[in-house]
Amino acid sequence: MDRVIRIGMLGCGTVGGGVATILARESDDITARTGAKLELVRIAVRDTARDRGLGLPAGTFTTDPLSVVEAEDIDVIVEVMGGREPAGSLIRRALELGKPVVTANKELVAHEGPELYAAAQAAGVDLAYEAAVAGAIPIIKPLKESLAGDRVLRVVGILNGTTNYILTRMTEEGADYAEVLADAQALGYAEADPTADVGGHDAAAKCAILASLAFDTTVHADDVFTQGIETVNATDIRVADRLGYVVKLLGIASEVDGRVGVRVHPAFLPKAHPLASVRGAFNAVYVEAAAAGELMFYGPGAGAEPTGSAVVGDVIDVARNLLQTARGAIESQHRVKDLRSIDELRTQYYVLLDVEDAPGVLAAVATTFGDHGVSIAQVWQEGAEDSAQLVLITHRAREDALRTTVEALAPLPSIRSVASVLRVEAEVFAS
Amino acid sequence: MDRVIRIGMLGCGTVGGGVATILARESDDITARTGAKLELVRIAVRDTARDRGLGLPAGTFTTDPLSVVEAEDIDVIVEVMGGREPAGSLIRRALELGKPVVTANKELVAHEGPELYAAAQAAGVDLAYEAAVAGAIPIIKPLKESLAGDRVLRVVGILNGTTNYILTRMTEEGADYAEVLADAQALGYAEADPTADVGGHDAAAKCAILASLAFDTTVHADDVFTQGIETVNATDIRVADRLGYVVKLLGIASEVDGRVGVRVHPAFLPKAHPLASVRGAFNAVYVEAAAAGELMFYGPGAGAEPTGSAVVGDVIDVARNLLQTARGAIESQHRVKDLRSIDELRTQYYVLLDVEDAPGVLAAVATTFGDHGVSIAQVWQEGAEDSAQLVLITHRAREDALRTTVEALAPLPSIRSVASVLRVEAEVFAS
Numbered sequence: 001m002d003r004v005i006r007i008g009m010l011g012c013g014t015v016g017g018g019v020a021t022i023l024a025r026e027s028d029d030i031t032a033r034t035g036a037k038l039e040l041v042r043i044a045v046r047d048t049a050r051d052r053g054l055g056l057p058a059g060t061f062t063t064d065p066l067s068v069v070e071a072e073d074i075d076v077i078v079e080v081m082g083g084r085e086p087a088g089s090l091i092r093r094a095l096e097l098g099k100p101v102v103t104a105n106k107e108l109v110a111h112e113g114p115e116l117y118a119a120a121q122a123a124g125v126d127l128a129y130e131a132a133v134a135g136a137i138p139i140i141k142p143l144k145e146s147l148a149g150d151r152v153l154r155v156v157g158i159l160n161g162t163t164n165y166i167l168t169r170m171t172e173e174g175a176d177y178a179e180v181l182a183d184a185q186a187l188g189y190a191e192a193d194p195t196a197d198v199g200g201h202d203a204a205a206k207c208a209i210l211a212s213l214a215f216d217t218t219v220h221a222d223d224v225f226t227q228g229i230e231t232v233n234a235t236d237i238r239v240a241d242r243l244g245y246v247v248k249l250l251g252i253a254s255e256v257d258g259r260v261g262v263r264v265h266p267a268f269l270p271k272a273h274p275l276a277s278v279r280g281a282f283n284a285v286y287v288e289a290a291a292a293g294e295l296m297f298y299g300p301g302a303g304a305e306p307t308g309s310a311v312v313g314d315v316i317d318v319a320r321n322l323l324q325t326a327r328g329a330i331e332s333q334h335r336v337k338d339l340r341s342i343d344e345l346r347t348q349y350y351v352l353l354d355v356e357d358a359p360g361v362l363a364a365v366a367t368t369f370g371d372h373g374v375s376i377a378q379v380w381q382e383g384a385e386d387s388a389q390l391v392l393i394t395h396r397a398r399e400d401a402l403r404t405t406v407e408a409l410a411p412l413p414s415i416r417s418v419a420s421v422l423r424v425e426a427e428v429f430a431s
Numbered sequence: 432m433d434r435v436i437r438i439g440m441l442g443c444g445t446v447g448g449g450v451a452t453i454l455a456r457e458s459d460d461i462t463a464r465t466g467a468k469l470e471l472v473r474i475a476v477r478d479t480a481r482d483r484g485l486g487l488p489a490g491t492f493t494t495d496p497l498s499v500v501e502a503e504d505i506d507v508i509v510e511v512m513g514g515r516e517p518a519g520s521l522i523r524r525a526l527e528l529g530k531p532v533v534t535a536n537k538e539l540v541a542h543e544g545p546e547l548y549a550a551a552q553a554a555g556v557d558l559a560y561e562a563a564v565a566g567a568i569p570i571i572k573p574l575k576e577s578l579a580g581d582r583v584l585r586v587v588g589i590l591n592g593t594t595n596y597i598l599t600r601m602t603e604e605g606a607d608y609a610e611v612l613a614d615a616q617a618l619g620y621a622e623a624d625p626t627a628d629v630g631g632h633d634a635a636a637k638c639a640i641l642a643s644l645a646f647d648t649t650v651h652a653d654d655v656f657t658q659g660i661e662t663v664n665a666t667d668i669r670v671a672d673r674l675g676y677v678v679k680l681l682g683i684a685s686e687v688d689g690r691v692g693v694r695v696h697p698a699f700l701p702k703a704h705p706l707a708s709v710r711g712a713f714n715a716v717y718v719e720a721a722a723a724g725e726l727m728f729y730g731p732g733a734g735a736e737p738t739g740s741a742v743v744g745d746v747i748d749v750a751r752n753l754l755q756t757a758r759g760a761i762e763s764q765h766r767v768k769d770l771r772s773i774d775e776l777r778t779q780y781y782v783l784l785d786v787e788d789a790p791g792v793l794a795a796v797a798t799t800f801g802d803h804g805v806s807i808a809q810v811w812q813e814g815a816e817d818s819a820q821l822v823l824i825t826h827r828a829r830e831d832a833l834r835t836t837v838e839a840l841a842p843l844p845s846i847r848s849v850a851s852v853l854r855v856e857a858e859v860f861a862s
Contacts (some may be wrong), residue, residue: 022580022722029647033579033761130577136579136723140567146561147452148464193760216460246476274729277708282725291453291740292567294713295730298705299723309722312580317760326757329748330464 003036005319008068009043010090011081012052012061016043017102017399018308019078019315019377020054021342022365036323037272044068045083057192069094076318078311079103086206088112095123104131110205110221114212114334117388123177126321126328128314133206134283136157136306137299138313143287146331149291152214152253155427159206159264161281162190162197162203163229164307167237167266168279171246176234199228200249200264207251209261210285215255217337219262223252225342227265235352235382236420239391240268243378246276250425261340268350268424336413343400348377350393352411354416357381357388361414368412373404393424434467436750438849439499440474441521442512446535447474447560449739450509450746451485457743461749464642465747467754475499475512500525508750509742519543520760526554531749537744541636541652545765547729557752557759559745564637565590565714568730569744574644574718576760582721583645585685589805589836590637590695592712593621593628594660594680598668598697599710602677620712630659631680631695638682641716642693646686650693655682656773658696665781667815667851670822671699674809677707681856693769699781699855743858764838774831779808779855781824784840785847787808788812788819790843796821799843803836804828824855 007023009016014157023030023040024208029038040056044065048058062068069077069090074110075239079095079101081087094101101120103109109116109132120127129258130140131143134157143152162184169180181198184190196202202222211219230250240247245268274296278284283301288294300306321328353360362379369376394402406418435713436456440447440575453480454461454471462468469489479489492501500508508525510532512518512651516541532551534540540547540563561571563789574583589595593615600611627633635655640652660680671678677698677722684693700707704727705727714732719725722775729738730760752759786792793810800807806826827832837849 013626018668018722025721026580026582029582031578032764035761136720137726138573141571141572141577145748146744147740148747149457149461149742151457151460226552272710275709277705279703284727289567289740291736293734293737295728296715297726297728299726301725305478305722306724309578309581309720313577316579317576319632320760321757324755325750326755329751330466334461368487372487419716 003323004039005034005036005075005322006039006041006073007076007078007315008071008074009040009078009080010065010068012043012045012329013080014304015307015311016080016082016416018304019052019080019311020056022305022308022312024055030312030316034319036319037317038319042068042074048400060278067089067336069194070097070112074323075099076315077101078315079105080311082107082320084111090120091116095119095125095127097124098125100126100322102128102131102311102314104307105134106205106209109206113209114218117334124327125335126312126318127329128318130314131310133209133356134304135299135301136284136309137283137285137301139210139285139297140213142297143210144331147248147292147331148329150292151219152287153290154252154288155210155214155285156275157202157207157285158212158248158250158275158278158283159251159301160197160249161283162194163285164278165189165281166198167229167232167247167249170234170237172231173243174234174238177230177232198230200226200361203249203251204264207253207262207264210258212334213252214253216332216335217258217260218334219260223262223339225263225265229266231420232266233420235389236422239352243393244271245269245424246271247422249274256340259338259340261375262341266422268422270426300422301384343398345399346396347427348394348396350420350422351404351406351418352420353390354419355388355390356414356416358414358420362390364412364414365409368408369394369405372401372408374405387421434754436465436467436469436753437472437504437506437510438469438746439470439502439505440509440511441496441499442510443474443476443520444511444780445735446738446742448483449486449671450742451487453739455486456777457489461743461747465750467750469746469750469858473502474506477515496521496826497524499587500527502535502667504685505711506530506753507746507748508532508808509538510740513538515539522547523550524549526556526558526579529554529556529803531557531753533559533742533745533749535560535738537636537640541639543625544640545649548762548765553832555650556759559749560736561745561758562741564640565716566730566734567740568716568728568732570641570716570728571644573728574641575762578718578720579721579760581723583718584721585719586645586714586716587706588638588643588682589706589709589714590634590680590682590732591680592714593625593629594634595709595714596620596712597629598663598680601620601663601665601668602672605665608661608663616736629661631657634680634682635695636696638684638693642691643765644763645684646768647766648690648691649765652771654693656696660697662851663697665850666820667781667853670781670783674694674699674824675702676700677702678802678853679706682758685847687771690771692776694773697853699853699857701857763775774829776830777827779825779857780828780833780835781851781853781855783851784821786819786821786844787847789845794823795843795845798823799839800836803832803839805832805836820850826850
């Protein structure tokens with residue numbers, strides 16, 4: 001086995017450092033499993049002077065990513081620079097040149113995945129992106145290969161570690177959102193600007209990628225209905241707990257009658273559901289398939305080595321294909337199926353109202369729900385005299401009916417504010 | 432795409448029926464994803480007259496499995512007959528003829544997997560067996576491919592649905608083993624002769640397969656230290672619960688300093704561990720890897736369509752390779768690493784003793800533990816006057832020291848019987 005596959009890497013931040021470390025540390029086993037030696041020969045970075053502690057020769061680094069892509073002695077491109085450009089153009093160029101590409105770029109794949117895949121198909125080379133969704137968790141390959149003979153009905157994921165960490169601490173400590181967020185920022189679990197995470201945008205990007213693959217269609221990040229966890233409060237979590245639920249930020253994608261719905265939002269999830277016990281910064285993806293039934297894939301959703309492990313797994317795959325002049329599995333035909341609007345969603349809802357503790361409040365609220373055809377399953381009052389809160393759980397209703405109900409509640413004289421509205425994902429799961 | 436891959440199937444029981452059903456139902460998508468039409472053209476069965484309700488032409492069936500293997504117009508062999516022979520000989524013959532084989536045969540792979548893989552390597556054809564372990568759960572492919580660049584440190588599995596169902600009901604209902612087993616048999620969750628399941632042998636076979644793959648070695652089913660759940664009683668489960676554990680039948684494989692330990696037994700598992708929330712007949716495999724960290728794969732461990740889904744996923748894989756005259760991923764070099772004896776295990780133990788409620792009992796028990804160098808972490812007495820029970824939790828101790836301790840306890844005059852000894856897997860897990 002004296003064949004060598006030469007790798008060029010674009011970017012060398014957290015994930016790139018993990019990739020370089022793993023390639024060096026596991027070199028012998030990787031050679032045995034690939035059938036060739038994998039050599040990381042060139043890395044494009046912004047600052048070639050910086051010591052990255054990777055023990056690579058100084059000549060490995062360059063500031064010109066295009067030169068790495070175009071170098072004749074480089075066989076495989078690993079893109080870990082992130083962002084849509086120049087990453088997208090560099091990947092397209094590599095594919096044009098017939099070089100397989102492994103990317104960890106969630107943002108790029110979420111916005112242009114099906115188009116990039118079409119470019120890879122046209123060029124007849126592999127494009128792999130296991131690391132773009134849920135870090136170390138093998139989920140792209142199971143969807144694309146293990147379930148190739150099956151039909152996916154629903155994908156539900158805890159796809160963002162920061163928000164799951166925050167919600168877990170809120171649940172286990174009874175703490176408030178702002179307090180836990182500040183602490184998470186201090187501990188490095190949340191960014192100084194946490195918007196991408198707490199606003200649900202990071203999870204939405206990953207959910208778009210999973211939906212495109214699972215349902216053989218084209219879903220872009222912007223197609224995903226997205227709500228964050230910023231307004232989830234301690235009362236929501238306490239009420240959920242009392243009713244047998246936990247509050248989780250879920251990415252949910254499903255296909256019904258050929259139309260695909262994709263949404264990310266906090267929701268009540270039954271405690272017995274496999275996803276409910278996913279704690280802290282871990283991610284998990286639950287997949288329901290026609291034949292396989294309920295599957296779940298769990299693990300770290302981020303980090304240098306976990307994400308690096310997924311990248312290196314992909315590199316070994318494409319290298320093996322290259323050695324055999326073969327191609328990896330066909331992923332999906334990426335048709336363009338209709339999207340279901342969030343308005344069409346039918347689920348249960350939890351509504352928390354700050355009310356005056358006066359006679360007639362409940363009657364006024366109940367009448368408003370009834371007028372809009374939304375049926376109430378449970379209602380009770382929380383809190384003391386001057387700060388009463390009304391908790392309502394509805395039966396299944398359409399999202400648009402619930403929204404007009406809530407809009408009609410707001411101006412009622414006895415209602416101080418609509419404190420929370422959360423979806424209750426009670427009935428859609430088989431277990 | 433007018434290429435056709437012709438499949439011959441050996442056996443048509445539960446799993447075979449699932450395979451045939453899925454191949455027919457998902458035919459269009461399978462063709463798109465494979466790049467060829469998969470046709471199930473011949474099936475070897477014992478009784479060709481039986482109507483299997485699969486809508487296949489009568490001429491599909493034959494009683495001669497070797498004729499299916501040797502037929503020139505058959506490209507891929509699917510073996511779902513089970514048992515070591517004639518399945519093993521038929522698979523070897525197919526490999527000799529250069530035909531890729533997909534098998535769901537746990538017993539065969541657990542006893543001869545590395546040797547069969549060597550035969551496949553020698554013949555240059557694929558041998559796939561995703562369905563042999565944990566039904567629908569993709570675990571072979573993640574270990575072989577997704578983690579090809581990583582180093583597996585430990586594999587811990589709930590690998591048998593029957594025992595997990597029984598233990599879950601015992602936990603949730605406080606019920607006794609015999610009672611739940613009888614009910615499980617009535618409901619079809621347990622066989623009339625439940626020995627293979629409740630004795631841990633089924634789990635041991637799967638654990639051998641996982642260990643061989645994860646640690647690049649050769650572990651046969653007979654190499655696995657195996658204990659069943661027959662002696663687990665309601666007190667064990669109640670004590671575990673009180674201390675923050677659940678009782679699970681675990682398959683545990685790990686490599687330490689180049690030596691591999693593989694064992695199956697009931698154990699106390701911390702409630703916060705991801706495997707602890709796996710309920711009922713579900714299976715799950717927890718994998719700890721050097722770079723990826725903690726992963727878990729969860730799903731149905733048996734059943735016609737779940738297992739069929741895994742078989743069809745493998746068939747698509749080998750068919751795609753066949754179309755490209757390529758091979759699937761190299762799995763492992765299957766070296767022969769030394770096995771660690773169970774005697775060398777160091778863990779905590781739970782010991783339940785039926786004792787006379789007389790002065791001096793505890794002193795005698797404590798002295799015996801001390802004499803054998805086993806240190807007691809917690810001890811308390813359960814139950815009423817004439818049926819007192821002493822519960823002990825040890826600090827970490829070697830298995831052989833614990834065993835000689837227990838042997839020395841049995842003859843003590845104040846001890847009526849050693850009711851239970853279970854391992855407490857508290858410290859070995861990162862979370």
